[in-house]
Amino acid sequence: MNTEYVLFLILGACSGGFINGLSGTGTALFALGFYLVVLDPLRAVAIVALMSVIVGLQGLWIVRKEVLARPQQVLRFVVPGLLGVPLGVTLLERIDAGSLRLAIAAFLILYGVYFGFRAKLPEFSRKTPVIDGAVGLTGGVLGGAASVSGAVPAMWLSLRPWPKAQTRAVLQPFNIAILGTTIGLLAVKGAYDQTALRALLLTIPAGLLAGQVGIFVFKRLSDGGFRRLLIQLTLLMGIGIAISEVI
Numbered sequence: 511m512n513t514e515y516v517l518f519l520i521l522g523a524c525s526g527g528f529i530n531g532l533s534g535t536g537t538a539l540f541a542l543g544f545y546l547v548v549l550d551p552l553r554a555v556a557i558v559a560l561m562s563v564i565v566g567l568q569g570l571w572i573v574r575k576e577v578l579a580r581p582q583q584v585l586r587f588v589v590p591g592l593l594g595v596p597l598g599v600t601l602l603e604r605i606d607a608g609s610l611r612l613a614i615a616a617f618l619i620l621y622g623v624y625f626g627f628r629a630k631l632p633e634f635s636r637k638t639p640v641i642d643g644a645v646g647l648t649g650g651v652l653g654g655a656a657s658v659s660g661a662v663p664a665m666w667l668s669l670r671p672w673p674k675a676q677t678r679a680v681l682q683p684f685n686i687a688i689l690g691t692t693i694g695l696l697a698v699k700g701a702y703d704q705t706a707l708r709a710l711l712l713t714i715p716a717g718l719l720a721g722q723v724g725i726f727v728f729k730r731l732s733d734g735g736f737r738r739l740l741i742q743l744t745l746l747m748g749i750g751i752a753i754s755e756v757i
């Protein structure tokens with residue numbers, strides 16, 4: 511391992527781990543750009559997925575009481591999301607993934623710009639189990655087809671006037687479940703070879719430490735501040751997806 515290789519792995523792990531600790535999603539958006547400099551796409555995605563799950567367990571622990579208090583709310587997103595992953599993989603064989611990612615990016619940017627600069631955020635407070643399930647399914651499909659599973663759930667949950675812990679108690683287990691499925695599919699393809707495992711020895715410790723910093727900041731955010739963070743993250747997701755496809 512040369513210095514450049516180690517540097518880019520650690521930078522990716524720190525940026526991805528921090529945003530995971532802060533928001534419970536967005537790891538790939540902030541880490542993949544660094545990893546793709548020194549790794550091929552299959553190994554880079556495999557490392558990000560596994561690191562996201564391991565770092566995400568820290569965030570899941572701090573909202574465990576919220577998860578246990580509302581298991582049905584969490585499952586409304588997670589179960590359809592898991593069903594959506596194989597659908598997305600199948601869809602990937604029939605469509606152009608690049609075009610799909612650009613369309614998603616445009617939608618996320620429009621959403622982020624529209625809501626991100628409003629003085630007062632909308633508050634969609636009534637119960638919507640059918641919409642929640644549809645959002646979870648869409649996230650799973652997009653995760654399998656274009657590796658953007660967290661974008662639609664983050665967008666939808668940013669409109670809910672929930673306490674930040676309640677919002678995170680949906681986002682964090684959703685992403686862990688979807689990425690856990692992705693890890694299984696990648697393992698079957700042989701993505702976790704010796705090169706990937708050696709890289710994980712660097713990225714996991716760095717990601718865990720950065721995740722703790724993100725959790726520290728999360729605990730000090732207000733509920734409204736966390737909602738705005740999700741909207742801003744949605745905008746960044748859109749910009750990041752668009753840039754990755756254009757270049």
